[in-house]
Amino acid sequence: MSQDIKKVLLLGSGALKIGEAGEFDYSGSQALKALKEEGITSILINPNIATVQTSEGVADRVYFLPVTPYFVEKVIEKERPDGILLSFGGQTALNCGVKLYESGVLEKYDVKVLGTPVQAIIDTEDRELFVEKLDEIGVSTIKSHACNTLEEARQAASDLGYPVIIRAAYALGGLGSGFCDDEEQLNAIGTKALSFSPQILVEKSLKGWKEVEYEVVRDRFDNCITVCNMENFDPLGIHTGESIVVAPSQTLSNRDYHKLRELSIKIIRHIGIVGECNVQYAYDPQSEDYRVIEVNARLSRSSALASKATGYPLAFVAAKLGLGYGLFDLQNSVTKTTSAFFEPALDYVVCKIPRWDLGKFQGVDRELGSSMKSVGEVMAIGRTFEEAIQKGLRMIGQGMHGFVGNKELKVDDIDKALREPTDKRVFVISKAMKAGYDVEQIHQLTKIDRWFLQKLMGIVRTDEQLAAYNSINDVPATLLREAKRKGFSDFQVARSVIGDGEASLAVRQRRKELGILPVIKQIDTLAGEFPAQTNYLYLTYSGVASDITLDKGSVIVLGSGAYRIGSSVEFDWCSVNALQTARREGYQSVMINYNPETVSTDYDMCDRLYFDELTFERVMDIIDLEQPHGVILSVGGQIPNNLAIRLDEQQVPILGTQAQYIDNAEDRQKFSSMCDRIGVVQPAWKELTNMDDVNEFIAQVGFPVLVRPSYVLSGAAMNVCSNQDELVRFLRMAANVSKKHPVVISRFIEGAKEIEMDAVADKGEIVAYAISEHVEYAGVHSGDATIQFPPQKLYVETMRRIKKVAKKIAQELQISGPFNIQFMARDNDIMVIECNLRASRSFPFVSKVLKINLIELASKIMLQAPYERPTKTEFDLDYVGIKASQFSFSRLQKADPVLGVDMSSTGEVGCLGDDTNCAILKSMLSVGLRVPEHSVLISSGDAKQKASLLPACRQLMDKGYQLYATGGTYRFLIENGIRCTQVYWPSEEGQPQALDMIRQKEIDMVVNIPKNLTTRELSNGYKIRRAAIDFNVPLITNTRLASAFIQAFTQMSLDDLAIKAWDEYGD
Amino acid sequence: MVLEDGRTFHGTSFGYEKAVTGEVVFNTAMMGYPESLTDPSYSGQILVMTFPLVGNYGVPSAQEEANGLSSYYESDHIHVRALVVSDYSEEYSHWNANRSLADWLKEEQIVGIEGIDTRELTKVLREHGSMVGKIVFDNGEDIPFENPNLVNQVAIVSTREVEHYGNGQKHVCLVDMGVKQNIIRELLKYDTHITVVPWDYDFNQLTDIDGLFISNGPGDPNLCLKTVEHVREFMKTGKPIYGICMGNQVLSLAAGAIVTKLKYGHRGHNQPVRLMQDGKPTEKCFITSQNHGYAVDNATIPEDWEPLFINMNDGSNEGIRHKTKPWFSAQFHPEACSGPTDTEFIFGQFFSLL
Secondary structure, three states, rough: OOOOOOOOEEEOOOEEOOEEEEEHHHHHHHHHHHHOOOOEEOOOOOOOOOOOOOOOOOEEEEOOOOOOOOHHHHHHHOOOOEEEOOOOHHHHHHOOOOOHOOOOOHHHHHEEEOOHHHHHHHHHOOOHHHHHHHHHHOOOOOEEEEEEOOHHHHHHHHOOOEEEEEEEOOOOHHHHOOOOOOOOHHHHHHHHHHOOOOOEEEEOOOOEEEEEEEEEOOOOOOEEEEEEEEEEOOOOOOOOOOOOOOEEEOOOOOOHHHOOOOOOHHHHHHHHOOOEEEEEEEEOOOOEEEEEEEOOOOHHHHHOOOHHHOOOOOHHHHHHHHHHHHHHHHOOOOOOOOOOOOOEEEEOOEEEEEEOOHHHOOOOEEEOOOOOOOOOEEEEEEOOHHHHHHHHHHHHHOOOOOOOOOOOOOOOOOOHHHOEEEEOOOHHHHHHHHHHOOOHHHHHHHOOOOOHHHHHHHHHHHHHHHOOOOOOHHHHHHHHHHHHHHOOHHHHHHHHHHHHHHHHHHHHHHHHHOOOEEEEEEOOOOOOOOOOOOEEEEEEEEOOOOOOOOOOOOEEEEEOOOOOEEOOOOOOOHHHHHHHHHHOOOOOEEEOOOOOOOOOOOOHHHEEEOOOOOHHHHHHHHHHHHOOOOEOOOOOOOOHHHHHHHHHOHHHHHHOOOOHHHHHHOHHHHHHHHHHHOOOOOOEEEOOHHHHHHHHHHHHHHHHHOOOOOOHHHHHHHHEOHHHHHHOOOOOOHHHHHHOEEEEEOOOOOOOOEEEEEEEEOEEEEEEEEEEEEEEEOEEEOOOOOOOEOOOOOOOOHHHHHHHHHHHHHOOOOEEEEEEEEEEEEOEEEEEEEOOOOOOOHHHHHHHOOOOHHHHHHHHHOOOOOOOOOOOHHHHHHOOEEEEOOOOOOOOOOOOOOOOOOOOOEEEEEEEEHHHHHHHHHHHHOOOOOOOOOEEEEOOOOHHHHHHHHHHHHHHHHHOOOEEEHHHHHHHHOOOOOOEEEOOOOOOOOOOHHHHHHHOOOOOEEEEEOOOOOOOOHHHHHHHHHHHOOOOOOOOOOHHHHHHHHHHHHOOHHHOOOOOOOHOOOO | EEEEOOOOOOOOOOOOOOOEEEEEEEEEOOOOHHHHOOOHHOOOOOOOOOOOEEEOOOOOOOEOOOOOOOOOOOOOOOOOOEEEEEEEEEOOOOOOEEEEHHHHHHHHOOEEEEEEOOHHHHHHHHHHEEEEEEEOOOOOOOOOOHHHHHOHHHHOOOOOEEEEEOOOEEEEEEEOOOOOOOHHHHHHHOOOOEEEEEOOHHHHHHHOOOOEEEEEOOOHHHHOOOHHHHHHHOOOOOOOOOEHHHHHHHHHHHHHOEEEEEEEEEEEEEEEEEEOOOOOOOOOOOEEEEEEEEEEEEHHHOOEEEEEEOOOOOOOOOOOEEEOOOEEEEOOOOOOOOOOOOOHHHHHHHHHHH
8 A cells, every 4th residue: 555645535426416326425435434444534525415424433524515626626725635536426526536637736736546547537438539448459339430421321331230320410319310220221311310410420229239237346456356247137228227237147158248257357457447447338139249338437326236236345445446455455345254356256136226206307208218317226136036126126116016916007008118118117018918928029129138028927927826816825835935936025925816915914924824934145245155244134035044143132223215306315324323323322233225325235334234125024024033122213214114003013112203103293184183282383284085175175275285195205295286287187196106095285375484393302302403494485395495504594483483382292292213393484473384203304414514413312312322412502503504405407308497396306415604605605506506607597487586586686787797587577677777688488589589598508597487386388488497407507496596596606706615624613 | 955964955856857966066156057067077066056046048059160179068068967056047048049958957867956045055065065965856766875086087077089189380288187178279279289188198108299288177186196197207308287277286296295175165256366476475366267176285385386376265275386397287277168267368378388
């Protein structure tokens, strides 16, 4: 290891967004752990305050600042690190690092890039350099031939060999592209494409080729290993982040596997990676022909998956290699006795499935393709493929029970749905199989390898065999065992046999009688060849004995499952803190979770990790085996919370608030009557049973109304509806979510403040709390809102009333542990919107701003361990925290980037400042906004909104910005003495056109305030908003937020922002 | 399936049905069953695959190249006595396959069973060491245990006749201890012609050979003392010698070292070895394919020899080299098939000495 490295800067990836999510919290945390082990001082820049890596004790110093060249240089200037790590914070960190290298900043401050040299990164990032580089060693890549005439295109196609794909150059959205099987088709499509564009690109068509990835590691001594290979279930054409992926590959022979492995090593050597990289291949299903698709010279989503799939800590090892170690110097961290220079041998199969939330976006294109849209993923482990995939399909958590046994999917045209994949494709396959399609037909339509389809067909056959019986007791033990080996849940068995999944407990009973029970297996990296003290576990029915014996009395923490809109890294932070507290209190800490992007599924974080389902069945299996002291349900979000009643019915010891009280809070009726009893005000509400009642109720209270089923699932089940149209649309969706529980409608107050209280109580008495306020008025989903903590604009009287109400509720529900209450306030009147007896999204944010770990405190209380009552409160803070939301609309083609009805942010940041302006500015820059240089386009909704935006417009004018405004806004601004230029809506005649100005980058920021919350057609506003997203122009759609941001950047410049680390605030 | 310590595992047959006995060994490779099954080094053994899914890509045809070598196999038939897996894939999918693994096993009258907890079985073998076992069928014949290591397995699998391959310049004599055909394919990539001789053939009578190559093979090297004698005699010529696997053990015995049985052997594609220089580890490491139950005792390597490679997991010997003469060897399989190809360069090293 090189001795002159004493201080290292690590760049994080910022807010979670589509394509860059929790996996970088995991890889960054691992790298920081490696630095710590070496006694190196670590500095972390990452505005994502909900991450584990930004927790106390992980890095030596944390800056909640944007990962952009400007801020990173400032931190370098201040901290003077010896080295910098660029490959642990995704594309964000890599891009920023390359810019700092190119601008000479790294050289200026003598900061050494550790690991892969920057030139190697550039060689892989620049398409032309990349192709050139691989040409040097005779490795095939996908090449485009640019042709200006049809003749040239014909030549290119015959050189490449048919089939080819033609694309019109410089055309967005695939206009004029198409596949050609022969020259005749080429003539036709080529002529058309040339009419769109002066140039066309001809590429070999690799449609239907397999997609295979290798994770490769190299040290500075040129020793190389491939840690894992992975095969996509979906053939080429679907982004690997959108594909179901298995590890190791299942349809490659030894020749196939090692051909690609050998190439991977050749490539990593030639490029000169030191650390880790990922090589993606297209592989011909009919020969041994291949193309390299791309090389990622950094830790990636795939490397996080490979780490979890194999138990090989890639990020940790890559960090060590960056410091100069050889692979031979490092130990296998699972066996602790063998070398880190080895390739894991798996004795199980892993299946990754993406989690989409496309239902939350209006207008979004649902078809899967070459861009990523999924917001999270799950990883399932089994000893048969069927077991792994069925587990995985349950884990994605969208009401599916596996490959079969689901509610009937409505598909108009099965052929089309197979040919043109959407987020539902795997279930379309299930439907097709039941409809009589054979493997060959489905293969022809989907190009999915027959082997995968054969296995899926096997699941359907087993389902049919089960369906032949009418009573669970009649099913032969062999068939039942076979079904369980193929990953059938008790629910699926029950549904198949007697048509009622709710009878799953009877199946469980029967299984126990027959001795059909799962066994615990370890993931040990060496397939059992060497003894390993590993605590990384999964359950399977393919086995006769468990690998471990258990001591009773552990504490089980249920994790949060797949990241999705409304539940992501913040619950991972909560879970990790609960585990650590349990451990410190002397309990064996046990985690159940299945999200490969998390730190909680790092086997170092607990005494035992069950990488397995969070279904009632599997949690009960583990509880039966563990015989725990207790189970913590309140730190993993809604999934564990929903299990409370059923676990309680099985006499499972639940730590903290008891199930009956959880039910009292979750069940709207019970909660409301409780509120009435203790004199807590709620907005008027009514339970819905039919449309007539609804209409009658709304006639009384008027629109807008808040609608929700009594069990709330993120934003999908809680919405503000402003009119009849929206109401009907939403009710249809909500009813799908939860049939068992009725839907509730309540009055919604416009222009009200929304206030959150995160708190911890002990036996009904509040021990610590944090009250924060939303910048936006009520109506923006709390997950999308910008949150200020401590509140700067709340009346003391309001705060006092909130505390009083919370005290009553805590007492009444006998809360022990974390909880969150949302309030609406107008003047000093406060009303309770909802109450969750679990940690909320904002727990890490308020904990870190307040510097009191509320989860640690809550966990101690749940464990009935001694604790100290915090003496500090938010009133003592002399700084401000702002939590802002990150949106991923640019990834979601056609989606309307407007806030309101559903939660749509994919992540968040939290920044600190000495005042609100400072914190707002840092946080808005962290989520990708830029301070506009010259010009701002404003179209500001209704009269009230126009008026409220007026001060901000004046500030812009005074600061010398050129303002552009659409008709109504233009007139309003002029009337009020604001200089501005009129621009025209797409539907209007006249110049300049707003869209053109956005396209031509003449606008630096767009403020577009929708008039109301109605379902929008392809309206003017939509077109402007969408254009802003598509042309990467910062967009704000909320008056309050726009005002706050404009105020911040007109009153202070970037240079005024103090570059202060977390530890430099307060104290 | 019954182990000699009395432990039993119940599975289902997917291959030929007959009672068999042999040494039960496990392999941690995740693919490469056609190559492994035809590897003569498995002679006498019941092979347990730790990777649960087997049979996915079927079996390639028995097609042969013009020189008589098989296109896809490592010998002309299956050498394991039985194959034990967790989850056999009844249907297969691969462009190069022409039948299922089950069909092939039945055709060659080899036993195959599935539904076995191969991880548990592996742990048993790891803790107890390799054991003799047998597979018997319901209502079928029972047979006594038989330890194949008491029999000279090399004599069973070695060629009966002298064979010739290639027509290049340099003449390599390849002693067939149970040779994998990829060793021949690798040597033929260079400007060589090869004479393959039986294990007990006295190649010292061939005076025009430029170098001696001793192949891999099954069982206990201490039963191949005839070969050892011949190698010792050949050393007098000072010509290059290279040994792979059994070849390493034979060369070591000829040098005067001792070869003993490992507790459960090394079988898999992920075995790390480190290159040694002057008795010290270098910074060069390789991932290797391995299949052996016996190993050279490092402590017994004579003065004028030294370890060439060391296993990074357990420190066992992975090859030796003479300090001055062009004699060296590898315990692992540079010819791969199945497994990683990282050490293929060794054939080039050997050729450059000729």
